[in-house]
Each structure stands twice: as C-alpha cells, then as structure tokens.
Amino acid sequence: MLRLQNVTYLVRDQDEALRFFVDALGFEVRQDQTFDGGWRRVVVGPAEGGTGLVLAVGAADAPVGAQAGADVAFFLETDDFAQAHSRMLAHGVRFREEPRHEPYGIVAIFEDLYGAPWDLIEPPRA
Known part of the structure; x- marks a missing residue:
C-alpha cells in the first residue's frame, strides 16, 4: 500500500x-x-x-501563498464543520464566503496565513 x-x-x-x-x-x-x-x-x-x-x-523568490496559483490546493476535511469553522473564526481565519451546502458536503473557502485558498469541507454523512 x-x-x-x-x-x-x-x-x-x-x-x-x-x-x-x-x-x-x-x-x-x-x-x-x-x-x-x-x-x-x-x-x-x-x-x-x-x-x-x-x-x-521558501527562498526569497519562492511562491509562498501561491503554490497552486489562484486555485485551492488543500482540502481540509472535518466531521464537524460548525465546530471547525467556529474555531477558525475565533483565531482570525478569513473566510472568502459563507458556508454552503453542496452535493459533496458543507464547504467554505478560507485563506491560510499567506492568503492562499483552502477548502474546509464536511462530506455528507452516509
């Protein structure tokens, strides 16, 4: 494996x-x-x-915060979206949008400390 x-x-x-x-x-x-x-x-x-x-x-010219350009490169999965979202907001994490419900789960794009976009996602429960 x-x-x-x-x-x-x-x-x-x-x-x-x-x-x-x-x-x-x-x-x-x-x-x-x-x-x-x-x-x-x-x-x-x-x-x-x-x-x-x-x-x-990274070196002085490294793409810190832009390793995937403007695309989301990292998808942070949680089994408790509300709790993770609240924790992140309490620590000043900037969300680009309100949480939304999609067929693949509850999701919202947030920014890391360099402004790079990540997804916070809770997949649907079986």
Whole structure:
C-alpha cells in the first residue's frame, strides 16, 4: 500500500506558520527538530493522522501563498464543520464566503496565513 506521508508547504517563517496550523487549524506538531548546521525540520498535521505538512522556509523568490496559483490546493476535511469553522473564526481565519451546502458536503473557502485558498469541507454523512 502506498500513502502520501508528507508534502512540503512553503512558509516565510516556521514559528508564524506553526502558530497558524496549531492554534487556528488544530493541527499537531509531529516534528520540530534542528539539525547540525541550523537546518530545522518542522512537520504538522491533523491530530487524527493523515498527510503532514513539512513547513519549509521558501527562498526569497519562492511562491509562498501561491503554490497552486489562484486555485485551492488543500482540502481540509472535518466531521464537524460548525465546530471547525467556529474555531477558525475565533483565531482570525478569513473566510472568502459563507458556508454552503453542496452535493459533496458543507464547504467554505478560507485563506491560510499567506492568503492562499483552502477548502474546509464536511462530506455528507452516509
């Protein structure tokens, strides 16, 4: 079986990104380790498991906040949309729209700390 373990997520500052992902989204820190030479590896992800994000500081010309252009690149799934939405609003997360009901679930587009669009989605219950 193959699984996608981690993906690199470009950030300007790892501590700033940690606060966003842990406080606003409720992710856990899976690794925060500094190696010889000062290189720091920071990995966060949903507490329940799944793919993690390696928070990597991008070069000066890196597309931080635009890794997928203007498209949604990340789809954050929840089993309690109202709770996740409330938590995120309480932490200042900007939603581009009000939650809407679609055939594939309850969804709303929000912005990460760099303005990149994400979907928050609760799939329909079986």
